[in-house]
Amino acid sequence: FSSVKCDVDIDVLERFARSDHSLWSQVLLATFSLLLSRLNGYQDTMMIVGEDSGEGSAFVTPVRLYPVGAKTFDNFVAEVGHQVEQAQSHARYAFHFLTNGQRLKQYGLTQPQLNVAYCFHHQSDHAIGDGLEVLREHSPQVADRLVLLLDVQRGEYGLAVYFRYA
Numbered sequence: 001f002s003s004v005k006c007d008v009d010i011d012v013l014e015r016f017a018r019s020d021h022s023l024w025s026q027v028l029l030a031t032f033s034l035l036l037s038r039l040n041g042y043q044d045t046m047m048i049v050g051e052d053s054g055e056g057s058a059f060v061t062p063v064r065l066y067p068v069g070a071k072t073f074d075n076f077v078a079e080v081g082h083q084v085e086q087a088q089s090h091a092r093y094a095f096h097f098l099t100n101g102q103r104l105k106q107y108g109l110t111q112p113q114l115n116v117a118y119c120f121h122h123q124s125d126h127a128i129g130d131g132l133e134v135l136r137e138h139s140p141q142v143a144d145r146l147v148l149l150l151d152v153q154r155g156e157y158g159l160a161v162y163f164r165y166a
Contacts (some may be wrong), residue, residue: 001132001149001164010158024159025051025120025152026081032118032150033080034067043068048117048142049084052134060138061087115147123155132164 119131
């Protein structure tokens with residue numbers, strides 16, 4: 001993977017997250033989804049979402065988001081938080097279902113690409129290196145198909161944001 005590092009104004013992100021009672025990860029995921037939707041012209045975006053706090057509470061799950069329509073960005077950020085929570089806690093889009101070709105054929109469905117991912121993780125002494133490693137540890141079959149990853153690393157001194165692409 002090649003990488004491009006992006007600068008993020010943490011003060012602006014912190015003010016927005018605090019005023020909207022959102023997490024940094026939700027704001028960045030909503031922004032990434034909106035960017036992808038505008039670039040590809042689709043009304044929805046489906047991507048792999050991974051989060052790792054470095055304390056054993058990691059998860060990787062596919063999520064479908066709808067950034068277009070008559071809604072404010074604040075409302076979309078709240079919707080993103082809800083969608084990720086639902087996908088995580090209820091296994092709404094189970095990997096075994098979305099990646100099993102035979103099972104999909106039974107239901108007359110086609111396999112989604114799932115080649116775009118977003119990963120928000122904390123850097124610490126015991127955390128895994130980058131977002132691609134986080135995804136590989138939890139779902140190697142999906143990580144191997146990725147072509148674009150927004151890798152957000154929260155460290156002791158702020159955020160490092162990377163676009164990683166194949």
